[in-house]
Amino acid sequence: MYNVIRNLHSYWAFLVLAVLIIATVNSIIKYASKKEYGPKDFRLALFTIIVSHIQLLVGLILYVVSPRMALFSELGMGGIMKDPMSRLYLIEHPVINIIALVFITMGYSKHKAKLSSHAKFKTISIFYTIGLVLLFSRIPWSIWLGL
DSSP, rough: OOHHHHHHHHHHHHHHHHHHHHHHHHHHHHHHHHHOOOHHHOOOOOOOHHHHHHHHHHHHHHHHHOGGGGHHHHHHHHHHHHSHHHHHIIIIIHHHHHHHHHHHHHHHHHHHOOOOOHHHHHHHHHHHHHHHHHHHHHHOHHHHHHO
């Protein structure tokens, strides 16, 4: 079960990153060119939030069923913080990625309250970019891409 969830979490991450990059670039370009906010833009922002939250749920399940959880009782928090790989998987990756999802969710929620297209695109651009940067910062690239 653990391997299935881990693979789902890894492969779904490609979809999340692709959709988030597309939504972010779309909003930046349309913000800069002062385009009108349309139904396709809304659907893209909505799809981004949906796939991101699915990834969060899969990640939380993975976190709970992970054999790494035993390290909390074996090493304690001090031991986990001293080991860079354990710290990344058990502390940094989950916490920073949850914060990234909070920014993405805030951007989506705040953009709906804006009345002008320019303000909608600006809000999405800012919050989705912050979320994207945070996600990129805590992906275990060497493991994920098999480097």
